[in-house]
Amino acid sequence: MSEPSTSAPSWVLHVDLDQFIAAVEVLRRPELAGLPVVVGGRGDPTERGVVATASYEARAFGVGSGMPLRIAARRCPEAVFLPVDKEAYDAASAEVMAALRALEWGGVPVVLEVLGWDEAFLAAGPGHHDLGDPRDFAEHLRGEVLAQTRLHCSVGIGDNKLRAKIATDFGKPRGVWQLTEDTWFEVMGERPTTALWGIGAKTAKKLAGLGIDTVEQLARSDARVLAAELGPTMGPWFHRLGRGVDPSPVDATPWVPRAHGREETYQEDLEDWTRVVEEVRSLTRRAVVDIDREGRPAARVGIKVRYRPFFTVSRSLTLPEPSNDPAVLADAAVSLLDRVERDRPVRLLGVRLEMVDPPRQP
């Protein structure tokens, strides 16, 4: 079998919308253009909640994603705070992905792998002709997305998904950047391991304990030591990350969810255990809506409890048989509460329903 699109050296593009959530809000409220805009929680910076996205104007004040709204308000008191509007972002995302999916490159439709609301990988489809300079196509792509959605994006070009993904950040905002095997160490070699997609603070600290602080040191490290210290799967994967190696193809197969959950941080900690039980039932009913939409029953049920002071536990069980009956699932979730402490304040509750395996694709 010949597969020219995967066997030949080929380009991968990573498309990332610029300040997506804030940009969608500014589109429907043009008077906000140029102002510091912070989207998060219910839009009230005196409440518990965190920043989903800040506009570039707000970022200049040191406001960033994941930051508590109260801190954001302190750093940028004049910012406009808006609530998260999931439906609006779903709709805008669908428009963007449709615009990307409609593109042709090398005379054939592109292959698009959607990563989330505002991100996708893209490659030329099988049987394509000469692709030319990928930077030309990237600029064409940016123009098409802007024309059809009025949203700006940045594009990373790589010889695999990992390098394309990392390249995008260097191009932001409204830019194109290329990162390949030839330039990998020149661009990334001296950077900390956290610059890699998949290495966070905890892993970086473990690596530092092994004398590995930079991407180049990771690439030159002993893969056997990594496997012994970090696991037989993770160790070799981190070693590949250091070298910029990523054999995974751009895969347009629609994503099939494995689980759905609901969780909520309460504005006031819950002290009354009967209230905790009620909330767990309520969260379960809300999660059932999602598994019903999938049409697949739940095989496992899990709960998460975060206490004050900050301390989280999770419990889970496998159901005797899969179910989508809200009463059965709520009873199961409530039964898990017997396995946690009940005499300290609860600040967050979560319920998670894991679905049975999806039907096998041919």
Added chain:
DNA sequence: TCTGGGGTCCTAGGACCC
């Protein structure tokens, strides 16, 4: 100072079976 909500995948240990 205060740490969301939606997910994914990996690891490790114990139970259990043959």
Added chain:
DNA sequence: TCTGGGGTCCTAGGACCC
């Protein structure tokens, strides 16, 4: 006296990403 070895399932927890 010493007590296999491989495999799967279950559960709890860790880490990461957007």
